[in-house]
Amino acid sequence: MSDLKSVSASPHVRAKFTSGNIMLMVFIALLPASLFGIYNFGLKALFIILASVITCVLTEYVxxxxMKKPITIGDYSAAVTGLLLALNLPSSVPIWMPVIGGVFAILVVKQVFGGLGQNFMNPALGARCFLLxxxxxxxxxFTYDAISGATPLALLKSGETVNTWKMFLGSTQxxxxxxxxxxxxxxAIFLLATGVIKITIPASYILSFLVFxxxxSGRGFDVNYLMGQLCGGGLMLGAWFMATDYVTSPITQKGRVVYGIILGVLTGLFRxxxxxxxxxxxxxxxxxxxxxxxxxxxxxxxxxKEKKRA
Known part of the structure; x- marks a missing residue:
């Protein structure tokens, strides 16, 4: 029997947090955006959030x-998926849409591929794209104050100007x-302070996007335009809460930088x-x-292991 030990690539140090601890802290970190969404869009937003979270948890349990598998709803991952899905939906959608999206996220994107840690894409975003x-x-x-209208990003794309202060506060479609x-x-600050996420992916994502x-864009480095692009749409929510998903992001520092740059370039291309x-x-x-x-x-x-020579 060979004495040669085969050790996997770093990192080898493991955090003290369990998967359940991490998911619970992510859920808590999403509460400010959730509460503001309810304040901004009314009780309909609350019903959408509840429908999405309950559907995801029930789908995973059932x-x-x-399938006679261990019940894992106690790790809060299904609840986080449901909350993220709801936060990515307009407040005008009917209640059956987050239900369909929740079933798709848990059943098709997550459980069919083996459950938590095996999904190849973010379940909430997979469901959002399916619904889209x-x-x-x-x-x-999109509606705001019961009035339908274009989002700030749509206005920017059509060549109009936007109020970035309102976008920063959140009083927009x-x-x-x-x-x-x-x-x-x-x-995001809560997640950074508790060590749940690192700044590498969000920083490389945001910086590469702004540079691209x-x-x-043809507008150069116009501050108002760049801030409108940064604050508009789901870029900030995606950069801090979905791009940093442990399962679907790289584990190495270099990989995270490359991943963030690809995210920034692709987002710029699509927009x-x-x-x-x-x-x-x-x-x-x-x-x-x-x-x-x-x-x-x-x-x-x-x-x-010896590195292969060229």
Whole structure:
């Protein structure tokens, strides 16, 4: 028997948090955006959030019960998926849409591939894109103060100016959880302070996006335009809460930087040259699919193995 030990690539140090602890803290970090969404859009937003979270938890329980698998709803991952899905929906959608989306997120994206830790894309964003493709009209109908209108990103795409201060506060059209940058950042600061996430992915994502937009938008590095692009849509919510998902993001520092840059470039491409004003969801999902390739080229050589010579 060989004495050669085969050790996997770093990192080897594990945090003291369990999966349940991490998911619970992410859920708590999403509460400021959730509460502001309810304040901003009314009780309809609360009903959508409850429908989405309950559907995701029940779907996971029922699937695991009938498949005779361990029940894992206590790790809060299904609840986080439901909350993220709800925050990515307009307040005008009917209640049956978050129900369909929740079933799709848990059953198709998560459980069919093995459950938590095995999904190849973010379940909430997978469900959002499924709903966006299936019910485009309802998913792009945004209201604020009971008035339907274009989102700030749509206004920017048409060449108009936007009030970035209102976008920062959140008093604009958009999905339930994406409008208030302040609320999102409160949750992000909590996650950074507790060590649940690192700043690498959000920072590389945001910086690469701003550079790409500044170069290719035709508006140059116009501060108001760049801030409008940064505060509008789901970029801040996606950068801090979905791009940083442990399962679907790289584990190495170099990989995270590359991942963030790809996210920024893809989001810029979709927003500037695509048919829609938004692009965060598709950028994150597409980048999720590239994670195995990114890790293949950024993983350090495992200890105890000789690096292949060219």
């Amino acid at each position: 699937y695991q019960y009938f 493709i299936s019910f485009t009209g309802r998913m792009t109908n 958009g999905t339930i959880g994406e409008t208030s940058v302040i609320a999102i950042m409160l949750g 937009v500044g170069i290719f 500037l040259f695509g048919g829609s004003a938004e692009g965060v969801s598709y950028a994150i999902i597409f980048s999720n699919l590239l994670v195995p390739l990114i890790e293949r080229f950024t993983l350090p050589t495992a200890f105890g």
